[in-house]
Amino acid sequence: xxxxxxxxxxxxxxxxxxxxxxxxxxxxxxxxxxxxxxxxxxxxxxxxxxxxxxxxxxxxxxxxxxxxxxxxxxxxxxxxxxxxxxxxxxxxxxxxxxxxxxxxxxxxxxxxxxxxxxxxxxxxxxxxxxxxxxxxxxxxxxxxxxxxxxxxxxxxxxxxxxxxxxxxxxxxxxxxxxxxxxxxxxxxxxxxxxxxxxxxxxxxxxxxxxxxxxxxxxxxxxxxxxxxxxxxxxxxxxxxxxxxxxxxxxxxxxxxxxxxxxxxxxxxxxxxxxxxxxxxxxxxxxxxxxxxxxxxxxxxxxxxxxxxxxxxxxxxxxxxxxxxxxxxxxxxxxxxxxxxxxxxxxxxxxxxxxxxxxxxxxxxxxxxxxxxxxxxxxxxxxxxxxxxxxxxxx
Numbered sequence: 001x002x003x004x005x006x007x008x009x010x011x012x013x014x015x016x017x018x019x020x021x022x023x024x025x026x027x028x029x030x031x032x033x034x035x036x037x038x039x040x041x042x043x044x045x046x047x048x049x050x051x052x053x054x055x056x057x058x059x060x061x062x063x064x065x066x067x068x069x070x071x072x073x074x075x076x077x078x079x080x081x082x083x084x085x086x087x088x089x090x091x092x093x094x095x096x097x098x099x100x101x102x103x104x105x106x107x108x109x110x111x112x113x114x115x116x117x118x119x120x121x122x123x124x125x126x127x128x129x130x131x132x133x134x135x136x137x138x139x140x141x142x143x144x145x146x147x148x149x150x151x152x153x154x155x156x157x158x159x160x161x162x163x164x165x166x167x168x169x170x171x172x173x174x175x176x177x178x179x180x181x182x183x184x185x186x187x188x189x190x191x192x193x194x195x196x197x198x199x200x201x202x203x204x205x206x207x208x209x210x211x212x213x214x215x216x217x218x219x220x221x222x223x224x225x226x227x228x229x230x231x232x233x234x235x236x237x238x239x240x241x242x243x244x245x246x247x248x249x250x251x252x253x254x255x256x257x258x259x260x261x262x263x264x265x266x267x268x269x270x271x272x273x274x275x276x277x278x279x280x281x282x283x284x285x286x287x288x289x290x291x292x293x294x295x296x297x298x299x300x301x302x303x304x305x306x307x308x309x310x311x312x313x314x315x316x317x318x319x320x321x322x323x324x325x326x327x328x329x330x331x332x333x334x335x336x337x338x339x340x341x342x343x344x345x346x347x348x349x350x351x352x353x354x355x356x357x358x359x360x361x362x363x364x365x366x367x368x369x370x371x372x373x374x375x376x377x378x379x380x381x382x383x384x385x386x387x388x389x390x391x392x393x394x
Contacts, residue, residue: 001272003378004339007281008310010267015314016287018239019171025159028151030212031169032316037145040163042135047098051130054111054118055090055102061125070116074099089118098131105130148317170316173239173288176217177204178231180245180255181295184220199364200244200300204293207304208242211312215242228258236262239288242308245295248278255292256280264290272338272378275299275361276306296361302341305373305392324372324391329354332376332383340376343367344391353391370394 002010020034049055056068071088072081076095083101084090090102098105104127106120138144144162149155151169159167179201187197198220208215217235221227223246235241246255247269260266264282267289271279276299280292289311293303313321329352334340343366344353353374356367372391376383383389 001270001277002268004271004273004306007268007271007279008307011281011289011307011311012314012320014267014283014287014289015311017170018173018315020168021171022166022168025156025165025167028156028159028167028169029153031151032318033145033147033149033151033155033167034170035168036143036147037159037162037164037167039138039140039142039144041140043138043161044132044134044136047100047128047134048132049092049094049096049098049105049130050132051105051107052094053092053105053107053130054120055084055092055098055105056125057084057102058104058125058127060087061104067117067119070113070118091118103127103131150316150318172211172213173312173315175208175213175215175240175242176235176238177201177208177215177219178217178241178243179204179220180223180228180243181220182223184245186220199297200295203297203301203366204242204244204304207301207308223254225254225258228254229262232258232262236264236284237286238284240308241284241288241290243290243292244300245293247280247292247294259290259292273302273306274336274338274340276303276341277338279303279307281307294361297364298343298358298366299361301366302361302373305394306341321392324393325388326372326391327352328374328383328385328387328389330383331385334376334378334381337378339378341373342376343370343394344372344374344389345369346371346391353389 065087068087068089070091071084073091074080074096075093079097080090080099092098092105104125106122106125107130110121112119112121179198183195184198185191185195191197219231221231243255246253256269259282263285267281267283269280270277275296276294278294282290284290291308293300309321313319332355343356343358345356346353353372356370358367372393375390
């Protein structure tokens with residue numbers, strides 16, 4: 001069996017672009033840029049007052065002038081009516097353009113004004129004090145954002161500042177999602193004692209939503225070869241097919257056989273991980289991937305986080321998902337010879353992790369209130385208090 005690392009390397013080596021598209025900036029949140037962006041002008045685009053106060057020509061101060069006459073009040077968005085006369089100043093507001101004939105701003109708090117006459121309670125004035133000079137942040141034509149940049153709120157704000165109303169982003173994959181099992185019924189349906197509700201469908205849709213992905217096909221299929229074959233045959237041209245259940249060693253676990261019969265190339269089946277050992281992964285004829293996840297809820301969530309998120313992240317050019325290393329509050333003994341993953345809460349300053357109780361991979365609580373998924377490697381028998389542990393944020 002492959003290890004977790006080997007399996008992840010296998011699938012990320014097959015990462016690919018899902019195409020590009022042009023979208024309006026209003027829909028850019030959490031999309032990934034497929035273009036580089038440069039500055040359309042200097043930023044600030046003019047000398048900008050950083051304080052409410054009075055703009056003077058410092059030459060007047062150096063020549064001994066100590067009382068100035070207000071020539072004009074300049075608000076943000078306004079321009080000067082004329083260059084400064086000798087011994088005059090502009091009363092200026094934060095964010096307003098400082099005219100070229102002025103080169104220092106004295107804070108309002110350091111000034112005494114009587115009608116239009118102003119004097120300053122300072123002993124020295126430095127050139128360009130309290131002025132953000134044109135182009136000191138960014139020069140016109142300077143490269144600001146590269147392709148493969150995630151559109152966080154800060155990036156979206158910057159794109160708006162740069163006048164990028166329509167942007168080229170990486171397209172989202174075309175995804176089909178199937179859950180399986182004769183015992184599984186819809187969450188809204190009446191239920192018998194021997195049935196379970198289809199929580200995994202909602203779990204997987206919620207996990208995909210983080211990536212702004214809405215499955216184009218989302219269905220539940222009975223444990224029937226003919227039904228499975230018909231449903232999967234319709235989505236062989238998709239970018240990703242995700243299924244849940246039907247991959248273990250039971251008599252009704254038909255998915256691997258059906259997928260391979262449809263020409264899907266098996267990449268691996270069963271990994272040395274716990275939970276999630278039964279996972280099956282294959283490559284579609286068009287180069288897309290099939291992720292057949294185990295049906296137990298915690299196994300389903302863990303394998304999505306470990307493999308599907310890694311694949312998506314690399315496909316979008318974002319690299320591997322970040323791993324945190326945090327100190328362990330508690331004691332944990334490995335219960336198998338595999339790499340193990342378990343839910344943890346993050347708390348404290350500085351932060352540390354504590355294990356959250358979970359019975360088995362079938363526990364419907366999914367490590368409720370966990371902040372991360374912690375990694376207990378196969379070569380470490382026991383985690384001790386204070387050990388540094390790798391974690392994936394949930």
